Amino acid sequence: MARANTRNTSRHFPGLATHAAFFFAYLYIPILVVVALSFNENRLTTIWTGFSTDWYWAVLNNSDVLRAARNSLIVATFASLIATAAATLAALGMAQGRSFRQQNTINATLALPLLIPEIVTAVATLIFFVAIGVQLGLLTITAAHTVFCIPFAYLPIRARIEGMDPALREAAFDLYANERRTFLRVTMPLLWPGILSGALLAFIVSLDNFVITFFVSGAGSTTLPVYIFGMIRTGVTPAVNAVSALLLLVSLVLVTISLLISRKDV
Amino acid sequence: MNEAAAYHALRTATASASAEGAQTVTRNLIELREISKVFGSGRDEVRALETVSLNIREGEFFTLLGPSGCGKTTLLRLLAGFEQPTAGQILLDGTELGGLPPYRRPVNTVFQSYALFPHMSVAENVGFGLEMHGVPWERIRERVDEMLALVQLEGYARRKPAQLSGGQQQRVALARALANHPRVLLLDEPLSALDLKLRKEMQLELKRLQKETGLTFVFVTHDQEEALTMSDRVAVMNAGEVLQSGTPRAIYEDPDNRFVADFIGETNLIEATVDAVGEGGARFRLASNVVIDGSFREGLAEGREVTLALRPERAGLTAPADGIVQGEVINMVYFGTDTLYEVAIEEVGVLHVRTQNTAGGIGEIGVGDAVGVDFLTDAVRVLRD
């Protein structure tokens, strides 16, 4: 009660701040542990004996890791580009004119890849590729990734379009710009941050995906997460920590850029 | 290029037409012929405009006034070309505009939200229309400077819209529209986002710009005071129809119907029966059997039930015996420059009377006092409905 004078009592709930501190510690300590141990000199990952970047050099000189990383980058690049292109067109289409009847159905379908459990998608996609007789490899992985990348790319672009004053397009028409010039001079420049942000998010989820990739990848088309899974299965080594830390770093950088872009006003 | 050519053809045609018609003051620049606009269909059908016909004259400040949802903005969007009418014709200088997209119409719009392109500087915004026409850069730069001077924003050319205040953005929006020498400037509630003081300033500014440029302004507002003070002519709209159009004075002094009388200013509506129709005037019997004189309107027949309109400031209080009708003051509200009295009149209802608080007024009147209400024949107007 003595505190009532100095604090806004309706907003003060005792213990909240302590809980929040523990909560964020819980979120971040495991991640930090992986990063910290990746610099551990010792072979036995959990006994700290000294700082070393050897494992990073070992990983970066491991041709299997490099091949897996290259595969991951190829898949993520193509999947995110195709998905972003399709998502941009879809978002522009959904923004055309007034609301229409099939709007909810289309929005639900575009969100479907987010709602269906990954394992189900993985199984279905595997069956599909085997049934139509396509060799499992980078092509099948990219195709499968493109599907679940679409909603991740679509949502930021759609949000951007929805936040755009429809009068801006009309103003361009009013100032003698035809459809094409309005698109190039007004719609696209304003949409661009959303597209970029969506593409980055799609890139990240493709890069990080394990379950679906695990099912539809064939021999020689191992991606980085699938490779890491194999490493973990055979035993915990500091090399796993180093690859994992690198993967975390890439995601962290990309998601930060993506969020900064999408927050930008213009 | 094709579009630019078409646009130029239309512009030169209209320019020469306006040169010929310059002497005739009442030449119609825009003619709306029986315009209807329906949105949606079936159960969702909304009839936004119902056979509206209007003429807007060259060089006038024309205002579309009405409550929200009355169709005034739809009408403006039809003129701009953002919507196509469901039925009817729009003529600009006698040329049909039907089917022309907005970018081929020699009209420009100032949007309610200003709609300044956030990724372009002030100068790029103002020069956008000229750039789309392929006007050479030096010419655009000159015109942009000219326009920024006109709206008193010299030195702001390189700023982004987000770095400007609401009032400044408003001026940029005006400059951007005016830069293209439009035949008509359309303004969609452009002042509604500004605070009261700035709004008053911009009202004067808009009037000044209209005088200086001599352009035809079509202005949309729901603010009756704004409409009365700024316009040459006003069209009052409700539920997709134009109820009355005319000068602000005509609309205020001689409202055609209940809606106009009620929407613009305060008014007393009195039910009566036509008692006699004479030369230039008529006699009306009130519910209390008192007979009063009022103005004449065509089509009045003896025995017809009518509604009379009487503006509170056109009535005065007198001693009971001197008034045309008698009643009792039931409430009074002091407004500084004037006082509003509510006078209950038996069988007729409550009349509002506004009197100026001048020195040597009508002495001390208080609640409960018996008074007479007096007015000139001229002040009593017959409504059509």
Add this chain to the structure above:
Amino acid sequence: MATDAATVASGEERRARRREGWRRFVLISPAMAIIAAIMLIPLGLMLTYSFLESGRYGGVVWEFSTEAYIGFLFERQLDESLAFTDSYIRIFGRSFGLSFATMAIALLLAFPAAMFMALQPPKYRAILIFLVTIPFWTNLLVRNYAWILLLRDFGLINNTLLNLGLPQLPLMYNNFAITLGLVYSFIPFMVLPIYASLEKLDWRLVEAGQDLGANRLQSLRRIILPLAKPGIIAGCILVFVPSLGAYITPELLGGGQRLMIGNLIQLQFGASQNWPFGSALAFILLATVLLFLMLWAWRAKKRGEAAALREAAVG
């Protein structure tokens, strides 16, 4: 003349509308086509497969069979008679139990954290949200692997215990480890919707409640919780659904001994080579998840309509 002009104009209007519809169709088509071709058709094929006979070395034989669904509940004896077996039901039961526990624990952890976030000044809120979203965007596999480092027999926790002279704890390969990993994997999905509903909450309502004599606990129970309910329900669904289909966490932290539905499905396409059974399991999982989502959507819609009605009545 006037009617002529009217038909011309309305024709123009109709043409504009048709053009708009056509353009929309063209723009939306690519995304829809990709999803249809590489998601909807495969799902249909999966359903078909669940009604086929299993091939000897994986794949299927194109013969209609309900064996996959029968096999879910019964075991075929040597004499072809059916005996009830609960081994698969048990795995489903465990999956539901663990998912439910995950959801409950995540709610308990997330709600106070979300409330803390909602009570911060706006400029800190953005940073805190960013901190909650980051783990979501980092690799799920790596985040689960991190717990191996912490929980295993000579992991960080047990090493610490040893150093303190305390006995080691069996932290890995049990339900505890799986639940912990699932909570860790999906907790951002719980925090964000709860935060979203708390952030919109008008704190003057809490003040009004306290003005009327409610203490902190009472205002939490009677005012804050009811108003945060849509966010809580959304968060619960968003945690429960992916937990149910989880594969990585039970695989890594359950050590392949404590199977969940996801692992059982994977097994049918791996070691067991029973594709129809795997398809049937996947379909049952999908149907369960969609049922939850539909119930949620239906409820939200009903509430939405009720809210609209209330507004209409007030306005």
